[in-house]
Amino acid sequence: MILTVIFFFVPMVLSLVWSFTKYNGIAGPTWVGAANYTYLAQAPAFRNAVWNTVVFAAVTMVIGPALGLGAALLLNTGARAQGLFRSIFFLPVTLSLVVVGTMWKVLLAPNGLINQALAAVGINGPSWLEDPSTALLSVSFASIWAGFGFEAVIFLAALQNIPRELYEAAALDGAGRSETFRAVTLPALRPTLVFVYVVGIIGALQVYDQMFVMTRGGPLKSTTTIVYFLMDRFQRFDLGTASAAAYVLVVMLALLSAVQLRLSRRYV
């Protein structure tokens, strides 16, 4: 309990206090009231970071769980070598995000393997990570690749816990595959879906590593996310703004989690 207070609550309170100060980490903090929050509300750079974070979360949380569920459904059909495929899907999850980011950075380089493969079939591939119109999506897809195996394993475990009797009853009622999925599988997966989305969205809103390794927040700040923004302010000795940005993120996460919990109570 004492450790929790020292290493969790005290630091959180101090960070909250700093968010109302001008503080470089060296000289003592100076109270500036809500100036850091006002700055964040008006700064195009922070609005851009919020937008990029939301886009990243939307792309990864639409495609990632869908891929994970698809993979889990395939594995759950009793396909041969299910264990092997489960391991293959899960392997990227075990890799450090720095490793994943470095690997995809090499693959997506202007002269990387992906563009070489495209050139072999006559397509002039773009500079994936150097063009602001493709950089964020490229990082998002690398993140999906790294994460969907986790969702697949969670979904597979949930699928295997659905009682066989429900499927037998559906079959006796003459339900086809899509009806069975809608009437049996999906309702049984609701708690798992809620879990995957709660954990996934929180993780997506905190994205940093991939951006740091693959793009350094560029080009033209097209991959600067909230956490990247605040780390940048932190490294520039602007701890007041960095702390304020962290608390904006905390509020966003708290609101989203509250909505998700309310939805889960209603539908699960």
Next chain:
Amino acid sequence: MKTAGTMMSLGLLGTALLLTGCGPAADAAGSSAAPSTDSAASGTVTVWDYYGQATPLKASIAEFSKAHPEITVDYQAFDYEALHSKFPVSVGSGQAPDLATVDMTWIPSFAANGLLGDLTEVSQGQLNGKPMADQYSAGANEAMQYDGKVVAALYDFDAYALFYRKDVLDQKGIPVPTTWDELVSATAKMAERPSPGAEPTKYGFAVQPDTFHYAQYLFQNAGSILDADLTKAAFNQPAGVEALDFMKSLVTSGGGTYWADPSTLTAAVKSEQIGMFVNGPYMMGVLKAAVPEQSGKWAVAPAPVGKQPGSYLGGTGLVIPTGAKNSAAAWELAQWLLRPDQMGYVFTEAGAAPATSAALELPVLSAPDPYFGGQAPFSIFKDAMATATHFPYVANWGDIDSAITDGVTSVLLDKESSQSALDTAAQASDAALGN
């Protein structure tokens, strides 16, 4: 102070917890005292070094330890980014090393925040028994000072020259470019494209959108980044706009290839996608290590000039942080590292350019280099250093650097005109300067 430091450490830990639930403990506090000079030159010296595997420090420290058994050196290696993050936090919380290698572009923010001790206090203005100022070029002396204090001793320097595939230029009968116009023409002839107007796929010229490279053209066009009293952006004046237009023309009319990620440049050289680029002396070592199969094919020439020669001046500085516990022994080690005989390691181990005037005369630096076809390219960088200018030493340089890079990127990606992009960058820079 200890209590305050502990509390501040916990506060930063809180920020980390808010984000990820775990992460590097970070803290900041500490005194603004200058390095102490009263301790004897003995005991342990903690050294933080960002050079990486090819560091010249290790070889030099091994010899130092034999010559100075009374001083124990605790050498700690960090990668570049880690040192940049860790240094201010550690110095601020009273956990400073005694000596560190830092990128000279970090000096403005580190010095402005009181992280760097005044070396004059520990050196009394002397380096290895001679006046320190006499042992560096005028530009280097200026780069080592912040607010009238000597805060770093330049260890290696960075100033730009032209790296080119000599075999390709010779084969195609293209003279080595010496002016901007010749650079456009030479790169256009050198680059090979799958079809007219397509991006060069072989022997392109890397056009890099960072401030280092933009400053090269800006300074060559008699422009400056800020005005004389460092209070307002000046890079959006005609000289800066022309410089950026020229960079753009390298892509549109020459054989330039937009190359934003410097970490992939070596791979592009290896695959021959890039056959010419502008960079500093450390690239000599990088090429030899990463592209040994192209030995004998490369050469170095002075960077083609606009109105005048010019380059950014950077490099690595040796600093004694504020609050260093053994600054006397740290300065003893720093002096050892800066001895001419020891500075040869900067070139032989790291492939970089030693910075003191005496080291610049080392025979090893003028020896013919087989990798560069028997050329001794070092003298070209030495000449570049003479006309190089360091970035402005203002506290929020990082914000200005970022604004310029975005402006240049925007133009090279055809999003904006040079004037418009630089005006936007100038606005951001002026805001960072407090205007």
